[in-house]
Amino acid sequence: MTNNMNIASPEKHYQVIVVGAGITGLTTAIHLKEAGANVHILEQKDRIGGQIASFREGDFVFESGPNTGVVNCPEVIELFELSDTKLLTPNPNVKRRLIWKNNQFHQLPSNMVQGLTTSLFTWKDKFRILGEPWRKPGSNPDESVADLVRRRMGKSFLDYAINPFLSGVYAGNAETLITRYALPKLYNLEQDYGSFIRGAIKKAHQPKSEREKKVTKEIFSAPNGLQTLTDSIATKIGKECFTLGTKDCHIWPINKQKEPNETVANAQKVSESSPKWLISYVVEGETHYISSDYVVTTTGAYQLKELLPFVDKEATESFDSLRYAPVIQVAVSISDIKGHTPLSYGGLIPSHSGEPTLGILFPSSCYTGKAPDGGALFTVFLGGVHHPEVLNMSNKEIEKIIHHDLYNMLNLPKEVTIDALHIFRHRKAIPQYEINSGQRFKYIHQLEAQYEGLYLGGNMIGGIGLADRIKQGTTIAKAIIKSNSFF
Ligand SMILES: Cc1cc2nc3c(=O)[nH]c(=O)nc-3n(C[C@H](O)[C@H](O)[C@H](O)COP(=O)(O)OP(=O)(O)OC[C@H]3O[C@@H](n4cnc5c(N)ncnc54)[C@H](O)[C@@H]3O)c2cc1C
Known part of the structure; x- marks a missing residue:
């Protein structure tokens, strides 16, 4: 033409x-x-x-793409209302997020006391984080997420909070993701308030309109996926x-x-x-x-x-x-978890661990109705920009990784057996x-x-x-x- x-x-x-x-x-x-x-x-x-894309097998609800979103703008709630869809909110007792360090999962701190006692961050960085509100803002608009976080919070915070978070969200590399593009809210906190902590506290205290109150920051799904x-x-x-x-x-x-x-x-x-x-x-x-x-x-x-x-x-x-991170998503169903249901949202794995796994989600722990009573559903993400080679692995090789993740990393006992395992390959999953x-x-x-x-x-x-x-x-x-x- x-x-x-x-x-x-x-x-x-x-x-x-x-x-x-x-x-x-x-x-x-x-x-x-x-x-x-x-x-x-x-x-x-x-x-x-x-x-x-979601599908049902018996009482299991599988996702082959995204598992969960976050209500961080009112438009999400408004779309659910407009389309007459029920918003599925997470079980209130499941709040913990896990991070892999030194061959075991640790709870990501969610308050000041946990922040001080956690073994995820070094003492030097714990004190460094306390001084964050007084640190000078950066001047490089194209600063990578890694450089920004090292500068303001310290290396261990980058390694065991931000790096695994970026594995989970972007399947990406903190050294090459640029903060103002990849995490604009974080970038703006430093630019507008001079500090993440000061900015977050000021924003939390700002009066909110009825519409802004819809922004719960909670995760969401829908009943049948x-x-x-x-x-x-x-x-x-x-x-x-x-x-x-x-x-x-x-x-x-x-x-x-x-x-x-x-x-x-x-x-x-x-x-x-x-x-x-x-x-x-x-x-x-x-x-x-x-x-x-x-x-x-x-x-x-x-x-x-x-x-x-x-x-x-x-x-x-x-x-x-534009580079896209390749991701393999594996959905695993277990009809008898024998009381080993993880009371957590999921676990994330820092890229320097060498594991090809980015993270493991526990959808049936987060939401009711995703697995039958006594059963459990796991979603494992592999690959990302650090391990693109997994996209070329055979199903057998992938299954081997999943067995390692469930039985060695999550420590499920051998008598808990896998019912079904679905592998979804996404060559161009997440734009970087x-x-x-x-x-x-x-x-x-x-x-x-x-x-x-x-x-x-x-x-x-x-x-x-x-x-x-x-x-x-x-x-x-x-x-x-x-x-x-x-x-
Ligand atoms: C494995 C995976 C897990 C994810 N997990 C999460 C998560 O847990 N939480 C979260 O918030 N986000 C997650 N994401 C990201 C999120 O799912 C996507 O950013 C979002 O779904 C993209 O929606 P979209 O409509 O912009 O694009 P798409 O869903 O890609 O839709 C674009 C559509 O355009 C069609 N199309 C393309 N080219 C043409 C053409 N030439 N003519 C006609 N049609 C065309 C495609 O077929 C497709 O249907 C995940 C992504 C992947 C791949």
Whole structure:
């Protein structure tokens, strides 16, 4: 195709086309639908949900992607309400998080007394943490998470708190993740308040609106797994609003780019008079052409070159340079745990331990209804940027690691036997917010400013957590609703 292509007359016109039926695209679409927009979603797979996928076997509820989100923005609660989904909150008696050190799991401190008595951190660093509020803020905006934490809290805090946390969230490397991109809230605490501790205390004491009070910081799931949420959203949007199994999707601007001095009034006229986007895609061998006023992409960065052929080389090279951590997720069911149910959320493993395992979650301890009475469910994450080689291991080799994790690391007795073990390979699991992120964000903002009606979302920008995705989808929908007068 070229820019001068003969535009076949589109079969259909939609106000908004969303590419990708993961949680970001679904959140965008449900809010737009609610506002009365004519929205349509194109999805290359033959299922809805993206990385979220749950299934049931007997009384076990397995996840092959994310297991749990965190309610760290009100948009999460609002999405559950809007989609009529029950929010599953964690068992109140399960609060402990475990960290692997010197061949055993230790409890991560959750208060001052535990912080002083824990053997995870050195005495030097415990005193160092007490002095954190008085330490000078850093001046390097591109400081890595590792450098920032070593500077403010000390090496043992990096090794046994932040490093395992980053293994769990990013499957990433603290030395290469850049704080202002990967952990912007932490970065802003130092920038705005001069200290993490001082900033956290001040923020905790700020008055909160009713909406802000919805932010419990608790973890969440849904009764039959997280897919209950994406399924409910899809039902609310309506089956007729999805085209699944699309291939070779390309998006072209029809009209023109925004003129640098174009007034809002003129831009509005364009949006009212003619569509701005032509979209082509193939389903079952047949090519389709549709048009729209707005286009929202929510795919991985590596898909954008093909999806947006009009984008110049520098921008697509920047999108292609985004590194993704590979992750293998293994879900293990045990129908008789013989009283060895772990009373914890899960255990995380620092990268320097040499273990290929990033962490082990105990979903049936966190949430009721994930396993039958007397049984247990474990989710083990392997690989990440430190151990990409695990992606090429055979199922047998992976099973060997899982046996080591359950029987040697978690110390389950041999008479506790595994019922089922499901292995899910994610070659491009988690985008790494490294030093090239600033350039990627710049190109995204430039393209959105240059092409009217174009929104580039997905987890290449705005955070990788489920709450980040829900917040971004809501923000994009609100921006479209605000900029438009015809729905
Ligand atoms: C193994 C794993 C575990 C995780 N665990 C957690 C967790 O516990 N907690 C948490 O908060 N986050 C977790 N995450 C991260 C979180 O799941 C993701 O960031 C989030 O689900 C991404 O949602 P999304 O809609 O942006 O992208 P996706 O879910 O990837 O959806 C994008 C959709 O776009 C479709 N698509 C791509 N290209 C095209 C195209 N050309 N045409 C049409 N469709 C296209 C894809 O098929 C996909 O359905 C985890 C991720 C993984 C992989």
